[in-house]
Amino acid sequence: MANGLAVAGGGRVVTPVLERLTPAALEALVAVERAGQAHPWSEAALAEALTSPAYELWGAYAPGAPAELLGHAALYRLPFEAELQAITVAPGARRRGIARCLLERLLARAAAWRSERLLLEVRASNAAALALYAAMGFREDGRRPNYYPAGAGRREAAVLMSRPL
Ligand SMILES: CC(C)(COP(=O)(O)OP(=O)(O)OC[C@H]1O[C@@H](n2cnc3c(N)ncnc32)[C@H](O)[C@@H]1OP(=O)(O)O)[C@@H](O)C(=O)NCCC(=O)NCCS
Secondary structure: OEEEOOEEEOOEEEOOEEEEOOHHHHHHHHHHHHHHOOOOOOHHHHHHHHHOOOEEEEEEEEOOEEEEEEEEEEEEEOOOOEEEEEEEEOHHHOOOOHHHHHHHHHHHHHHHOOOOEEEEEEEOOOHHHHHHHHHOOOEEEEEEEEEEEOOOOOEEEEEEEEEEO
């Protein structure tokens, strides 16, 4: 499945192509995850998610360059809700609306599952992600203090957010 969506951001219009990812995308997925995430998923975890019936992984590809994966997002199905488990955009492709585009697709997929809400957890220090989620209509439900390791023996809170569907 593939759909081109016109998006705008960072002063530049981009038309990414969104595709449901298959195991054939593993190598590109690992590369974007390593380049774009301070705490990347392991290759084994990505490979498992690509074949698990509980997950949908979606990729955003550069228009006119179908092999260039610009970003991806992972949606996990719970009994009554859905969870955004990961969203990563390659550093060179940020602020062009790629994450917004991926999130819109995940919201539509979760709505098609008849999930009640889309849930997520994010590090309290992740200002870019917090701004993205606020701009997309997510609201804070609470915090888990000292949830994530933050280096040098420190820990930081998880912010729990959701958006009704
Ligand atoms: C967070 C992340 C996914 C955003 O991806 P992106 O494609 O650059 O985001 P978009 O261009 O779709 O931004 C949509 C909106 O989110 C907000 N936003 C995104 N990045 C922002 C930043 N660095 N600072 C402030 N606001 C930001 C803005 O409101 C933006 O709209 P605008 O550009 O019109 O102002 C990207 O920075 C990333 O991959 N970060 C590393 C991985 C990560 O932290 N993932 C989330 C937690 S798992």
